[in-house]
Amino acid sequence: MIPYGTGRPLLTPVDLDGSRRSARLRRLGLGKRADASFDSFDAFADRVAEVTATPFSIVNFIDENRQFFAGLHTPAGIRGGADLGAAAAAGSGGRYLARDHGYCPHVLVRRKALVLEDVCDYPRFAGNPVVDDIGIRSYLGAPLIDRTGVALGTVCAVDTVPRAWGRAGLDTIKLPAREFVVQLERREAVNP
Template identity: 65%
Template sequence: MTYDPVGRLRMIPTDQEAPERVARLRQLGLGGQPDPEFDAFASELARITGAPYAMVNFIDEHRQFFAGLHTPSGGMTGSDAAAAASEPGRVMDRDHGYCPHVVVRRKALVLEDVCDYPRFAGNPVVDEIGIRSYLGAPLIDRTGMALGTICVVDVEPRPWGRPGLETIKSMAAELVDRIHRREDELA
Protein backbone atom coordinates (compact mmCIF):
# COMPACT_ATOMS: atom_id res chain seq x y z
CA MET A 1 0.00 0.00 0.00
CA THR A 2 1.21 3.52 -0.69
CA TYR A 3 0.37 6.89 0.76
CA ASP A 4 -1.91 9.19 -1.21
CA PRO A 5 -0.83 12.86 -1.02
CA VAL A 6 -4.45 13.88 -0.53
CA GLY A 7 -3.99 12.66 3.00
CA ARG A 8 -5.32 9.12 3.07
CA LEU A 9 -4.04 5.63 2.54
CA ARG A 10 -4.21 4.41 -1.04
CA MET A 11 -7.24 2.20 -1.41
CA ILE A 12 -5.77 -0.65 -3.44
CA PRO A 13 -2.63 -2.71 -2.88
CA THR A 14 0.20 -2.79 -5.40
CA ASP A 15 -0.40 -5.51 -7.99
CA GLN A 16 2.93 -6.96 -9.14
CA GLU A 17 1.27 -9.62 -11.33
CA ALA A 18 -0.77 -7.24 -13.50
CA PRO A 19 1.45 -7.39 -16.64
CA GLU A 20 1.56 -11.20 -16.56
CA ARG A 21 -2.19 -11.30 -15.93
CA VAL A 22 -2.85 -9.13 -18.97
CA ALA A 23 -0.78 -11.49 -21.12
CA ARG A 24 -2.62 -14.54 -19.76
CA LEU A 25 -6.04 -12.91 -20.26
CA ARG A 26 -5.12 -12.11 -23.88
CA GLN A 27 -3.97 -15.70 -24.38
CA LEU A 28 -7.37 -16.87 -23.10
CA GLY A 29 -9.29 -14.22 -25.05
CA LEU A 30 -10.81 -12.83 -21.85
CA GLY A 31 -11.35 -9.46 -20.28
CA GLY A 32 -12.04 -7.30 -23.31
CA GLN A 33 -15.68 -7.84 -24.14
CA PRO A 34 -18.94 -8.94 -22.52
CA ASP A 35 -19.48 -12.68 -22.61
CA PRO A 36 -23.02 -14.14 -22.64
CA GLU A 37 -21.83 -17.26 -20.80
CA PHE A 38 -20.34 -15.10 -18.05
CA ASP A 39 -23.50 -12.95 -17.92
CA ALA A 40 -25.50 -16.15 -17.37
CA PHE A 41 -23.00 -17.25 -14.72
CA ALA A 42 -23.33 -13.88 -12.94
CA SER A 43 -27.13 -14.18 -13.02
CA GLU A 44 -26.92 -17.67 -11.52
CA LEU A 45 -24.53 -16.40 -8.85
CA ALA A 46 -26.97 -13.61 -7.98
CA ARG A 47 -29.84 -16.11 -7.79
CA ILE A 48 -27.92 -18.50 -5.54
CA THR A 49 -26.75 -15.78 -3.14
CA GLY A 50 -29.83 -13.57 -3.31
CA ALA A 51 -27.60 -10.58 -4.13
CA PRO A 52 -28.81 -7.83 -6.47
CA TYR A 53 -25.43 -7.47 -8.22
CA ALA A 54 -23.04 -10.18 -9.41
CA MET A 55 -19.96 -9.94 -11.58
CA VAL A 56 -17.28 -11.94 -13.37
CA ASN A 57 -14.41 -9.48 -13.21
CA PHE A 58 -11.06 -9.47 -15.02
CA ILE A 59 -8.45 -6.97 -13.85
CA ASP A 60 -5.55 -5.38 -15.67
CA GLU A 61 -3.10 -2.62 -14.69
CA HIS A 62 -5.62 0.20 -14.96
CA ARG A 63 -9.15 -1.11 -14.86
CA GLN A 64 -11.59 -3.82 -14.02
CA PHE A 65 -13.77 -5.30 -16.75
CA PHE A 66 -17.01 -7.10 -15.93
CA ALA A 67 -17.17 -9.74 -18.66
CA GLY A 68 -20.15 -11.13 -16.77
CA LEU A 69 -22.64 -8.80 -15.11
CA HIS A 70 -25.99 -9.13 -13.38
CA THR A 71 -27.80 -6.05 -12.07
CA PRO A 72 -31.18 -5.58 -10.36
CA SER A 73 -32.69 -4.30 -13.60
CA GLY A 74 -31.50 -7.45 -15.32
CA GLY A 75 -29.90 -5.33 -18.01
CA MET A 76 -26.26 -5.08 -18.85
CA THR A 77 -25.55 -1.49 -17.98
CA GLY A 78 -22.86 0.77 -19.28
CA SER A 79 -24.43 2.58 -22.23
CA ASP A 80 -27.46 4.02 -20.46
CA ALA A 81 -26.36 7.15 -18.56
CA ALA A 82 -29.25 7.04 -16.08
CA ALA A 83 -28.62 3.41 -15.20
CA ALA A 84 -24.88 3.98 -15.02
CA ALA A 85 -25.42 6.54 -12.27
CA SER A 86 -26.92 3.94 -9.94
CA GLU A 87 -25.54 0.65 -11.27
CA PRO A 88 -22.04 -0.44 -12.17
CA GLY A 89 -21.17 -0.51 -15.85
CA ARG A 90 -18.84 -2.97 -17.55
CA VAL A 91 -15.68 -0.98 -16.77
CA MET A 92 -14.52 0.30 -13.39
CA ASP A 93 -11.26 1.93 -12.29
CA ARG A 94 -8.88 -0.28 -10.30
CA ASP A 95 -9.27 1.96 -7.26
CA HIS A 96 -13.02 1.30 -7.10
CA GLY A 97 -14.44 -1.74 -5.39
CA TYR A 98 -12.87 -4.64 -3.58
CA CYS A 99 -11.93 -7.12 -6.32
CA PRO A 100 -8.38 -5.73 -6.72
CA HIS A 101 -7.79 -6.66 -3.06
CA VAL A 102 -9.02 -10.20 -3.71
CA VAL A 103 -6.72 -10.60 -6.72
CA VAL A 104 -3.63 -9.38 -4.86
CA ARG A 105 -4.47 -11.33 -1.68
CA ARG A 106 -5.44 -14.40 -3.71
CA LYS A 107 -8.07 -15.17 -1.08
CA ALA A 108 -11.81 -14.76 -0.80
CA LEU A 109 -13.04 -11.62 0.94
CA VAL A 110 -16.21 -11.34 2.99
CA LEU A 111 -17.41 -7.87 3.98
CA GLU A 112 -20.81 -8.17 5.62
CA ASP A 113 -20.90 -4.39 6.15
CA VAL A 114 -18.12 -2.45 4.45
CA CYS A 115 -18.67 0.41 6.90
CA ASP A 116 -17.34 -1.82 9.69
CA TYR A 117 -13.90 -1.72 8.05
CA PRO A 118 -12.25 1.72 7.83
CA ARG A 119 -9.94 0.44 5.08
CA PHE A 120 -12.93 -0.42 2.89
CA ALA A 121 -15.59 2.06 4.03
CA GLY A 122 -13.94 4.93 2.14
CA ASN A 123 -13.98 3.14 -1.20
CA PRO A 124 -15.65 5.19 -3.96
CA VAL A 125 -18.29 2.50 -4.62
CA VAL A 126 -19.79 3.17 -1.20
CA ASP A 127 -20.76 6.73 -2.14
CA GLU A 128 -21.15 6.36 -5.92
CA ILE A 129 -23.19 3.14 -6.04
CA GLY A 130 -24.21 2.68 -2.42
CA ILE A 131 -22.43 -0.66 -1.91
CA ARG A 132 -22.65 -1.88 1.68
CA SER A 133 -21.64 -5.55 1.47
CA TYR A 134 -19.28 -7.60 -0.66
CA LEU A 135 -18.47 -11.26 -1.17
CA GLY A 136 -15.77 -12.20 -3.68
CA ALA A 137 -13.30 -14.95 -4.58
CA PRO A 138 -10.30 -15.06 -6.92
CA LEU A 139 -10.26 -16.94 -10.22
CA ILE A 140 -6.93 -18.77 -10.01
CA ASP A 141 -6.19 -20.71 -13.16
CA ARG A 142 -3.96 -23.71 -13.85
CA THR A 143 -0.89 -21.48 -14.25
CA GLY A 144 -1.34 -20.17 -10.71
CA MET A 145 -2.35 -16.75 -12.03
CA ALA A 146 -5.23 -14.87 -10.36
CA LEU A 147 -7.11 -13.80 -13.51
CA GLY A 148 -9.80 -11.84 -11.73
CA THR A 149 -12.73 -12.51 -9.44
CA ILE A 150 -16.32 -13.40 -9.13
CA CYS A 151 -18.26 -11.33 -6.66
CA VAL A 152 -21.64 -10.30 -5.39
CA VAL A 153 -22.51 -6.99 -3.76
CA ASP A 154 -25.53 -5.49 -2.07
CA VAL A 155 -26.65 -2.02 -1.05
CA GLU A 156 -27.61 -3.41 2.36
CA PRO A 157 -25.41 -5.16 4.95
CA ARG A 158 -25.59 -8.94 4.45
CA PRO A 159 -24.73 -11.74 6.88
CA TRP A 160 -22.81 -13.83 4.31
CA GLY A 161 -21.14 -15.97 6.98
CA ARG A 162 -19.41 -19.28 6.31
CA PRO A 163 -22.14 -20.47 3.90
CA GLY A 164 -21.57 -17.41 1.71
CA LEU A 165 -17.82 -17.92 1.80
CA GLU A 166 -18.13 -21.58 0.79
CA THR A 167 -20.60 -20.71 -1.98
CA ILE A 168 -18.41 -18.02 -3.54
CA LYS A 169 -15.32 -20.23 -3.39
CA SER A 170 -17.06 -23.21 -4.99
CA MET A 171 -18.59 -21.01 -7.70
CA ALA A 172 -15.15 -19.54 -8.45
CA ALA A 173 -13.73 -23.06 -8.84
CA GLU A 174 -16.62 -23.93 -11.17
CA LEU A 175 -15.95 -20.91 -13.38
CA VAL A 176 -12.21 -21.65 -13.52
CA ASP A 177 -13.08 -25.17 -14.70
CA ARG A 178 -15.22 -23.65 -17.48
CA ILE A 179 -12.38 -21.34 -18.50
CA HIS A 180 -9.99 -24.31 -18.64
CA ARG A 181 -12.46 -26.28 -20.80
CA ARG A 182 -12.65 -23.33 -23.21
CA GLU A 183 -8.87 -23.18 -23.39
CA ASP A 184 -8.62 -26.93 -24.00
CA GLU A 185 -11.22 -26.75 -26.78
CA LEU A 186 -9.27 -23.99 -28.52
CA ALA A 187 -5.97 -25.91 -28.29
Protein backbone atom coordinates in the same frame (compact mmCIF):
# COMPACT_ATOMS: atom_id res chain seq x y z
CA MET B 1 -0.14 2.79 0.14
CA ILE B 2 0.05 4.35 -3.29
CA PRO B 3 -0.67 8.07 -3.72
CA TYR B 4 -4.00 8.78 -5.40
CA GLY B 5 -4.47 11.58 -7.94
CA THR B 6 -6.55 13.63 -5.49
CA GLY B 7 -3.91 13.53 -2.77
CA ARG B 8 -5.76 10.95 -0.67
CA PRO B 9 -4.15 7.61 0.04
CA LEU B 10 -5.11 4.79 -2.28
CA LEU B 11 -5.99 1.72 -0.28
CA THR B 12 -5.80 -0.68 -3.21
CA PRO B 13 -3.00 -3.16 -2.57
CA VAL B 14 0.08 -3.25 -4.77
CA ASP B 15 -0.34 -5.87 -7.48
CA LEU B 16 2.96 -7.53 -8.36
CA ASP B 17 1.34 -9.94 -10.85
CA GLY B 18 -0.33 -7.30 -13.02
CA SER B 19 1.91 -7.72 -16.08
CA ARG B 20 1.74 -11.50 -15.95
CA ARG B 21 -2.04 -11.41 -15.51
CA SER B 22 -2.53 -8.95 -18.37
CA ALA B 23 -0.48 -11.16 -20.70
CA ARG B 24 -2.48 -14.23 -19.66
CA LEU B 25 -5.80 -12.41 -20.17
CA ARG B 26 -4.68 -11.36 -23.67
CA ARG B 27 -3.62 -14.93 -24.45
CA LEU B 28 -7.04 -16.20 -23.39
CA GLY B 29 -8.87 -13.44 -25.27
CA LEU B 30 -10.36 -12.08 -22.05
CA GLY B 31 -10.44 -8.63 -20.52
CA LYS B 32 -12.53 -6.98 -23.22
CA ARG B 33 -15.91 -7.70 -24.77
CA ALA B 34 -14.80 -9.71 -27.75
CA ASP B 35 -17.48 -12.15 -28.86
CA ALA B 36 -20.78 -13.84 -28.13
CA SER B 37 -19.16 -16.32 -25.74
CA PHE B 38 -19.26 -13.58 -23.12
CA ASP B 39 -23.05 -14.09 -22.97
CA SER B 40 -22.32 -17.27 -21.04
CA PHE B 41 -20.39 -15.13 -18.54
CA ASP B 42 -23.50 -12.97 -18.05
CA ALA B 43 -25.56 -16.13 -17.52
CA PHE B 44 -23.00 -17.27 -14.96
CA ALA B 45 -23.31 -13.93 -13.12
CA ASP B 46 -27.09 -14.40 -13.14
CA ARG B 47 -26.67 -17.78 -11.42
CA VAL B 48 -24.33 -16.29 -8.80
CA ALA B 49 -26.89 -13.57 -8.05
CA GLU B 50 -29.59 -16.20 -7.68
CA VAL B 51 -27.52 -18.44 -5.38
CA THR B 52 -26.45 -15.52 -3.18
CA ALA B 53 -29.78 -13.63 -3.41
CA THR B 54 -27.94 -10.41 -4.25
CA PRO B 55 -28.88 -7.58 -6.62
CA PHE B 56 -25.41 -7.45 -8.21
CA SER B 57 -22.96 -10.14 -9.20
CA ILE B 58 -19.90 -9.90 -11.40
CA VAL B 59 -17.35 -12.02 -13.19
CA ASN B 60 -14.48 -9.58 -13.14
CA PHE B 61 -11.15 -9.71 -15.01
CA ILE B 62 -8.53 -7.26 -13.77
CA ASP B 63 -5.54 -6.06 -15.75
CA GLU B 64 -2.87 -3.56 -14.75
CA ASN B 65 -5.11 -0.54 -15.30
CA ARG B 66 -8.78 -1.44 -14.90
CA GLN B 67 -11.43 -4.00 -14.13
CA PHE B 68 -13.65 -5.51 -16.83
CA PHE B 69 -17.02 -7.01 -15.96
CA ALA B 70 -17.11 -9.94 -18.38
CA GLY B 71 -20.19 -11.27 -16.62
CA LEU B 72 -22.67 -8.88 -15.06
CA HIS B 73 -25.97 -9.17 -13.23
CA THR B 74 -27.76 -6.01 -12.09
CA PRO B 75 -31.16 -5.52 -10.42
CA ALA B 76 -32.78 -4.16 -13.57
CA GLY B 77 -31.04 -6.70 -15.80
CA ILE B 78 -29.15 -3.95 -17.59
CA ARG B 79 -26.08 -5.66 -19.03
CA GLY B 80 -24.32 -2.41 -19.81
CA GLY B 81 -23.75 -1.60 -16.18
CA ALA B 82 -25.91 1.53 -16.05
CA ASP B 83 -27.16 0.33 -12.66
CA LEU B 84 -23.60 0.73 -11.40
CA GLY B 85 -23.86 4.52 -11.51
CA ALA B 86 -20.92 6.89 -11.64
CA ALA B 87 -18.44 4.22 -10.61
CA ALA B 88 -18.62 2.48 -13.99
CA ALA B 89 -16.55 4.20 -16.61
CA ALA B 90 -17.89 5.01 -20.04
CA GLY B 91 -17.04 2.60 -22.80
CA SER B 92 -18.04 -0.97 -23.56
CA GLY B 93 -21.46 -0.21 -22.16
CA GLY B 94 -20.15 0.68 -18.70
CA ARG B 95 -18.45 -2.65 -18.06
CA TYR B 96 -15.17 -1.08 -16.96
CA LEU B 97 -14.28 0.14 -13.52
CA ALA B 98 -11.16 1.89 -12.31
CA ARG B 99 -8.61 -0.44 -10.77
CA ASP B 100 -8.75 1.37 -7.43
CA HIS B 101 -12.55 1.02 -7.04
CA GLY B 102 -14.20 -1.86 -5.27
CA TYR B 103 -12.95 -4.85 -3.36
CA CYS B 104 -12.06 -7.29 -6.14
CA PRO B 105 -8.47 -5.96 -6.42
CA HIS B 106 -7.99 -6.93 -2.76
CA VAL B 107 -9.24 -10.46 -3.43
CA LEU B 108 -6.95 -10.69 -6.44
CA VAL B 109 -3.79 -9.70 -4.56
CA ARG B 110 -4.69 -11.75 -1.47
CA ARG B 111 -5.55 -14.75 -3.65
CA LYS B 112 -8.19 -15.62 -1.05
CA ALA B 113 -11.92 -15.11 -0.78
CA LEU B 114 -13.14 -12.03 1.08
CA VAL B 115 -16.36 -11.57 3.04
CA LEU B 116 -17.44 -8.09 4.11
CA GLU B 117 -20.77 -8.27 5.90
CA ASP B 118 -20.90 -4.49 6.25
CA VAL B 119 -18.14 -2.61 4.44
CA CYS B 120 -18.68 0.35 6.77
CA ASP B 121 -17.38 -1.75 9.67
CA TYR B 122 -13.91 -1.75 8.08
CA PRO B 123 -12.18 1.65 7.82
CA ARG B 124 -9.92 0.28 5.07
CA PHE B 125 -12.96 -0.55 2.91
CA ALA B 126 -15.59 1.99 4.01
CA GLY B 127 -13.92 4.84 2.10
CA ASN B 128 -13.89 3.03 -1.22
CA PRO B 129 -15.66 4.99 -3.99
CA VAL B 130 -18.15 2.15 -4.65
CA VAL B 131 -19.76 2.79 -1.26
CA ASP B 132 -20.91 6.26 -2.33
CA ASP B 133 -21.15 5.75 -6.11
CA ILE B 134 -23.07 2.46 -6.11
CA GLY B 135 -24.19 2.15 -2.50
CA ILE B 136 -22.45 -1.15 -1.84
CA ARG B 137 -22.70 -2.23 1.78
CA SER B 138 -21.80 -5.94 1.66
CA TYR B 139 -19.45 -7.98 -0.51
CA LEU B 140 -18.54 -11.61 -1.20
CA GLY B 141 -15.68 -12.31 -3.59
CA ALA B 142 -13.40 -15.19 -4.57
CA PRO B 143 -10.38 -15.25 -6.89
CA LEU B 144 -10.28 -16.98 -10.28
CA ILE B 145 -6.95 -18.79 -10.20
CA ASP B 146 -6.30 -20.63 -13.45
CA ARG B 147 -4.26 -23.77 -14.16
CA THR B 148 -1.07 -21.68 -14.54
CA GLY B 149 -1.46 -20.24 -11.04
CA VAL B 150 -2.39 -16.76 -12.28
CA ALA B 151 -5.25 -15.03 -10.48
CA LEU B 152 -7.15 -13.65 -13.51
CA GLY B 153 -9.94 -11.92 -11.66
CA THR B 154 -12.82 -12.60 -9.33
CA VAL B 155 -16.39 -13.74 -9.00
CA CYS B 156 -18.29 -11.54 -6.59
CA ALA B 157 -21.74 -10.80 -5.23
CA VAL B 158 -22.65 -7.47 -3.66
CA ASP B 159 -25.63 -5.97 -1.93
CA THR B 160 -26.74 -2.49 -0.97
CA VAL B 161 -27.60 -3.59 2.56
CA PRO B 162 -25.44 -5.27 5.20
CA ARG B 163 -25.65 -9.07 5.07
CA ALA B 164 -24.75 -11.68 7.68
CA TRP B 165 -22.80 -13.86 5.24
CA GLY B 166 -20.75 -15.79 7.78
CA ARG B 167 -18.82 -18.92 6.88
CA ALA B 168 -21.70 -20.12 4.69
CA GLY B 169 -21.30 -17.03 2.50
CA LEU B 170 -17.60 -17.70 2.11
CA ASP B 171 -18.28 -21.28 1.01
CA THR B 172 -21.09 -20.10 -1.27
CA ILE B 173 -18.83 -17.76 -3.28
CA LYS B 174 -15.87 -20.15 -3.47
CA LEU B 175 -17.91 -22.81 -5.27
CA PRO B 176 -18.89 -20.68 -8.30
CA ALA B 177 -15.31 -19.39 -8.53
CA ARG B 178 -14.06 -22.97 -8.88
CA GLU B 179 -16.82 -23.73 -11.40
CA PHE B 180 -15.91 -20.70 -13.46
CA VAL B 181 -12.24 -21.66 -13.61
CA VAL B 182 -13.32 -25.03 -15.03
CA GLN B 183 -15.40 -23.16 -17.63
CA LEU B 184 -12.32 -21.09 -18.57
CA GLU B 185 -10.21 -24.22 -18.89
CA ARG B 186 -12.77 -25.76 -21.26
CA ARG B 187 -12.84 -22.55 -23.28
CA GLU B 188 -9.05 -22.60 -23.53
CA ALA B 189 -9.02 -26.28 -24.60
CA VAL B 190 -11.42 -25.49 -27.46
CA ASN B 191 -9.49 -22.34 -28.48
CA PRO B 192 -5.81 -23.11 -27.73
